[in-house]
Structures are given as C-alpha cells and as structure tokens.
Amino acid sequence: QKEVEQNSGPLSVPEGAIASLNCTYSDRVSQSFFWYRQYSGKSPELIMSIYSNGDKEDGRFTAQLNKASQYVSLLIRDSQPSDSATYLCAVNIQGNNRLAFGKGNQVVVIP
Amino acid sequence: DVKVTQSSRYLVKRTGEKVFLECVQDMDHENMFWYRQDPGLGLRLIYFSYDVKMKEKGDIPEGYSVSREKKERFSLILESASTNQTSMYLCASSSPDRRSYEQYFGPGTRLTVT
Numbered sequence: 512q513k514e515v516e517q518n519s520g521p522l523s524v525p526e527g528a529i530a531s532l533n534c535t536y537s538d539r540v541s542q543s544f545f546w547y548r549q550y551s552g553k554s555p556e557l558i559m560s561i562y563s564n565g566d567k568e569d570g571r572f573t574a575q576l577n578k579a580s581q582y583v584s585l586l587i588r589d590s591q592p593s594d595s596a597t598y599l600c601a602v603n604i605q606g607n608n609r610l611a612f613g614k615g616n617q618v619v620v621i622p
Numbered sequence: 623d624v625k626v627t628q629s630s631r632y633l634v635k636r637t638g639e640k641v642f643l644e645c646v647q648d649m650d651h652e653n654m655f656w657y658r659q660d661p662g663l664g665l666r667l668i669y670f671s672y673d674v675k676m677k678e679k680g681d682i683p684e685g686y687s688v689s690r691e692k693k694e695r696f697s698l699i700l701e702s703a704s705t706n707q708t709s710m711y712l713c714a715s716s717s718p719d720r721r722s723y724e725q726y727f728g729p730g731t732r733l734t735v736t
Contacts, residue, residue: 543722543723543724545723545724545725553729553730554712554727554728554729554730555665555712556727557724557725557726560722560724599664599665601725603723608653608672608716608718608723609667609670609680610723610725612664612665613664614662614664615664
C-alpha cells in the first residue's frame with residue numbers, strides 16, 4: 512500500500528459549489544497532515560495543516576481528519592475559478608521530519 | 623513570511639555537465655529538502671538535511687549529491703547531468719517542531735538536459 516493515496520482523475524465543479532478531496536494514508540503513527548495547492552508551473556503552497564481529529568476551518572477551506580480510519584479530506588466551499596489547481600495531500604511519516612506526498616488531485620472550477 | 627529562494631527558475635545544460643542548484647531559506651530552519659517533480663510520478667525526495675554538514679538520502683539519490691555548509695543554504699549537485707534528470711527541482715525547508723513539520727517550498731528550477 513502506498514503511504515499516501517489520493518483518488519485519481521480531475522475534479523470539475525461549477526463555480527460556487529463545494530469541491531471535496533480525499534486522501535488516505537498508511538502510517539498509523541502519523542501526527543501531522545497537510546494540504547498544498549499547486550498552480551500549473553508553480554511550486555506547492557501550504558494552505559492547511561491539521562493535527563487533531565475533527566474539522567479545521569480557514570476561510571473557504573475545511574480540513575477533516577479521522578485518524579481511526581486514516582483519512583484526511585479537504586473541502587473548498589464557494590469554489591472560485593482561482594481555486595483551479597492541483598491539491599497535494601502530505602503526511603509526516605515514521606515519526607521524523609519527512610513528508611510523504613500524494614500524487615495530487617486536479618480541481619477545475621467551471622465559471 | 624517564510625522565504626525560500628532558488629538560484630534559477632530555468633536552466634538548460636548539456637549531457638555530462640556538472641550542475642549546481644542552490645537553495646537559500648531565511649527562517650533559520652534546521653531541515654532542508656530537495657525534491658524532483660515529474661508528471662505522473664509526483665514529488666520524489668532526493669536528499670534532505672537535518673543540520674549543517676548533515677545529509678540523508680531520500681528515495682532517489684542516485685546521480686545526485688548535496689552540500690550544506692551553512693544553515694541557510696542547501697545545494698543539489700548533479701555530478702554528470704543526463705537527459706533523464708530533466709525535471710522540475712523543488713527545494714523546501716521546515717523547522718524541527720515535532721508537532722509541525724510544515725514544509726515551505728521555493729519557486730522551483732525547471733532543468734532541461736539536452
């Protein structure tokens with residue numbers, strides 16, 4: 512099993528709708544979870560960090576963590592065309608400073 | 623704000639050349655990382671460093687070496703560039719805060735080896 516898996520395929524959402532992204536991870540001792548946004552041709556930008564079970568909200572973004580089921584998700588409310596990007600899930604592994612990254616999910620917001 | 627800078631945005635080199643990619647961070651972070659990113663393969667860790675003069679191999683270290691002489695600077699060296707090293711190279715840094723591990727990326731260097 513891969514360390515971090517994101518469901519494949521681009522996600523198309525109409526402007527104003529909710530985009531939902533999911534990520535599963537294999538390391539039960541992972542404690543830190545991140546979502547990065549990456550625009551085409553640019554580097555990843557950290558947009559959310561979550562460390563405890565439950566929801567964490569920041570503006571239009573909500574991260575949800577469920578350690579028992581080993582998944583973390585990202586909701587983007589009121590999606591805007593500027594949200595069109597690839598979103599990378601990252602999880603710290605083996606109790607050290609390394610992060611394992613998923614391959615990313617492309618989100619396309621249709622005006 | 624954390625700032626990570628990389629020496630070049632675009633670089634074109636010939637096969638067999640020795641290539642230096644430099645990364646500088648201004649947040650006094652102990653940890654620094656070099657990744658490459660290729661379509662369909664995602665981010666892959668090449669090398670990382672926990673401290674000055676310390677280095678650890680990542681998942682794909684073959685054909686690369688690194689140097690960290692100062693805390694703020696982490697260099698990636700391609701000893702003899704090959705066409706399969708054409709890629710986007712990304713540097714990142716993080717603090718050793720156990721709870722955090724947040725990594726901040728530089729703008730990237732798109733390297734083409736011809």
